[in-house]
Amino acid sequence: MVSRVIDPKGADSSGIYRRPRLALKLKRFEDLPSLLSKPKSYPTPIRMVGADYSQTRCVGGDGGTTVDTSALDRILEFGETTVRAQAGVRVSTLVKALAERGQELPLTPEMGQISLGAMAVSTLPQPSYAEGMAQMSSCISEVKLITPQGKQMTVTDRERDLMRVLRSSFGLLGIVHEVVVRVRPLTPVKIDYQVMTLKEFTSRYPKLISAPGAIRLHVSPFHDRITIERRTLDESAEINRSGIWQIKKSVMRNVLPAFGSTVGSVLAAPGLRNAVLSGMHRALGGGAKGVMMYAHEWMRDMPKEAWKARHTYSLWAFPQADYPNVVSGYFNFCKSYYKQHRYRGNVVSGASRLHQDRGSLFSASYSGPMFTLEPSSSGEQGWDDFLIDYNEFASSKGGTPTFNQTRALQPEHVAKSFGERAKLFRALRQRTDPVNRLRNSYFEYLLG
Ligand SMILES: Cc1cc2nc3c(=O)[nH]c(=O)nc-3n(C[C@H](O)[C@H](O)[C@H](O)COP(=O)(O)OP(=O)(O)OC[C@H]3O[C@@H](n4cnc5c(N)ncnc54)[C@H](O)[C@@H]3O)c2cc1C
Missing domain, CATH: 3.40.462 (Vanillyl-alcohol Oxidase; Chain A, domain 3)
Structure with a gap:
């Protein structure tokens, strides 16, 4: 179901070490519920790895299990205003495929190695053109995820509050395996x-x-x-x-x-x-x-x-x-x-x-x-x-x-900047993942 790989970056020269006990490569998203339900075989925390380009320890394995999503790499369906794809697809792959069809994302970053899973759940601000669309996650209109309890869930942007929280969840509220992304005609x-x-x-x-x-x-x-x-x-x-x-x-x-x-x-x-x-x-x-x-x-x-x-x-x-x-x-x-x-x-x-x-x-x-x-x-x-x-x-x-692009962040900075929003997130996280199956020490330190 999943393959075990040696993690060459357990503690790398960048200082962004993650030290998982187990590094896995996911082959099918259907295996996620079983992986989540077996803490003895797949130690806690379970942390998802997209393209692995974040500037911080937001992936952080901490003696647990890191799960590489790069094999979830299929673009599933092109539409007029949206595209459906798996979480491991890289933004550069998607952007090239869209360009061939005369389409593009509402925001295009300068760097291509961003996985769609990370795009859905982390903070990726871009030079913006209009209100309401300044981070990559706002291009996401639907996510399919597996909750910490192993349940399949689909959330669309009609559920605004839930979507707002998921778009900032860094793999702490569930594991995203599929997304729908907004597109528009290619514009010079x-x-x-x-x-x-x-x-x-x-x-x-x-x-x-x-x-x-x-x-x-x-x-x-x-x-x-x-x-x-x-x-x-x-x-x-x-x-x-x-x-x-x-x-x-x-x-x-x-x-x-x-x-x-x-x-x-x-x-x-x-x-x-x-x-x-x-x-x-x-x-x-x-x-x-x-x-x-x-x-x-x-x-x-x-x-x-x-x-x-x-x-x-x-x-x-x-x-x-x-x-x-x-x-x-x-x-x-x-x-x-x-x-x-x-x-x-x-x-x-x-x-x-x-x-x-x-x-x-x-x-x-x-x-x-x-x-x-x-x-x-x-x-x-x-x-x-x-x-x-x-x-x-x-x-x-x-x-x-941000939690993924601001280095050396301290809890005081988080509390000062996010205040009630951080408290709300903490309460939600504790309710949805009471045994902390998905939480690593990085987020424990910053968000509790
Ligand atoms: C040299 C350099 C240049 C950069 N330039 C830019 C730029 O121009 N524009 C820009 O926006 N960013 C830029 N970045 C930032 C970087 O692109 C992002 O922080 C990063 O790539 C996020 O995508 P990722 O797939 O690498 O995420 P990862 O680092 O793999 O993961 C990020 C977070 O998302 C979680 N996650 C990943 N996949 C899933 C999933 N399927 N389900 C649930 N949680 C998941 C992880 O656990 C982690 O918490 C740059 C970074 C570098 C190093």
């Missing part, structure tokens, strides 16, 4: 770049956020530079495939890698790391205007072994209204940290504007529109300590963390 995206100093950014900020489109920022505190990347959906654009392909090549080869936003390329070429900071501005010159591409063309696959891509960033989200202050504080924080500890990140920090999205309980933009701020690094010495202080800075500025 126009991309514009502007480079500003912090002062310019602050004075133009009201205009910047009132204009339509998704916004991604590339922030360099030591160069006093913020590059604003605006993505506008162009429903009326008539561009042929080969035209787009040409443009894509030039963007990917010449512009995007220079931002350091495509971490894969930074890690692949160590010599590039220091060039990244200044290369961005060289590549852009006065700013690139009106580049056109389809969203699936900016998606990239990371190195095959997940650990090679770890230690790369940590994400907090901040209220949009106060964001220029936060960025200004971040510039000061980075500079004074460098003065004191002689450490500074070697990759440009990323950021995304998030519209309000209440689709999941732990949504990073649950309480209103936000901007993320994501210090990035290739994992050099000093990075882990830097993040401990960055967390204090972020929490003091009213930031909201």
Whole structure:
């Protein structure tokens, strides 16, 4: 039914160890109830592994059983507005299959190794176009899962409250084996770049956020530079495939890698790391205007072994209204940290504007529109300590963390950011899984 595999990453060089007693590869979802009902054969906790690219110990085996879902890899049914697929399918596989049919997801991340199971239950904020759709989980309209007691359950987005909780459940309320994802017609995206100093950014900020489109920022505190990347959906654009392909090549080869936003390329070429900071501005010159591409063309696959891509960033989200202050504080924080500890990140920090999205309980933009701020690094010495202080800075500025993309998180940060929502989740989890069959020490520490 399931195959046992040696877990090569029991404690890997990234520091994100999981130490399961048993590492399994699931072949059929029908085997899950029996697996859950036999704690002697399959020790507690049972933790699901998707693509295994999270930045934290949210998978965490803890002497229990990790279950790799990658063999649940079938796309089951394409429709006009939705697609049905198994939980182990990777977002990049789905996005490519959709593109061939002239369709795409409402949100397309830059990185392809995300499993649909993780997409349904974890926090994956993306540069957003409209209210209600700022995290990947909001693209999910139905999940099929097995509860901790081994019962099959189907939940659709008509059951709003339940769906909201499941979309933030990290495998603690049940194991997802199938999902339905919303799709829309493939739409060209126009991309514009502007480079500003912090002062310019602050004075133009009201205009910047009132204009339509998704916004991604590339922030360099030591160069006093913020590059604003605006993505506008162009429903009326008539561009042929080969035209787009040409443009894509030039963007990917010449512009995007220079931002350091495509971490894969930074890690692949160590010599590039220091060039990244200044290369961005060289590549852009006065700013690139009106580049056109389809969203699936900016998606990239990371190195095959997940650990090679770890230690790369940590994400907090901040209220949009106060964001220029936060960025200004971040510039000061980075500079004074460098003065004191002689450490500074070697990759440009990323950021995304998030519209309000209440689709999941732990949504990073649950309480209103936000901007993320994501210090990035290739994992050099000093990075882990830097993040401990960055967390204090972020929490003091009213930031909201995530459980899968914010490193070195502490229970105080969780309580401060999520308050009643964390209590509600804890109560639900205790009721649905009283014997803690699915809970690991990471979530016990942060959520109880
Ligand atoms: C270098 C790098 C770049 C990145 N770039 C981006 C980016 O551009 N955009 C973006 O959104 N993210 C990005 N990420 C974050 C990363 O994509 C996600 O955190 C991660 O990939 C989530 O998907 P996964 O399948 O790897 O989840 P995993 O790490 O395998 O699992 C995440 C959580 O979901 C649970 N889970 C998994 N499958 C199931 C299931 N079937 N049922 C129940 N629970 C389940 C796990 O137990 C765990 O708690 C990046 C990460 C790295 C390392």
